[in-house]
Amino acid sequence: MEELLLLKIKKHMIDDCVNLFIETFTKEPWNDVYKSREQVVSFFNNHFNNNYFVGYVATLDDKVVALSIGMKKPWIEGFEYYIDEFCISYEMQGRGIGSWFIKAIEEDIREQGMNGMILNTEKDFPSKKFYEKNGFKILGDLIVLAK
Helix, strand or coil, X not given: CCCCEEEECCHXXXXXXXXXXHHHHCCCCCCCCCCCHHHHHHHHHHXXXXXXXXXXXXXXXXXXXXXXXXXXXXXXXXXXXXXXXXXXCHHHCCCCXXXXXXXXXXXXXXHCCCCCEEECCCCCCHHHHHHHHCCCCXXXXXXXXXX
């Protein structure tokens, strides 16, 4: 088996990212339903075209097995990487790829001058335990509001 590689997302990778995203999030525990593949392609293109976009994939044997899309977010102490979507190929979960991926991203964002990572996740999903295991902490009484 080849080793995992961290790559920054390029435009030609979007189709593979969309495939991974749909294949992962339409399964348990998320069970997401999308109107169409084009809806997801548009979502990725909107991220990619954002001037603060930061996105990564992990490849194994030239196949995309993980992705992280988000943005370089300004904050009072500089910039942080806001992760909007993060996923590991459904069949590759539980093999340490996610932990490797988070660590590799953290090293890369530090090289770019970003000094933190932030994200939202569902409190009752396995992802919460994954992020806590990888050094993320719940920020006090912070809540998410939407309108």
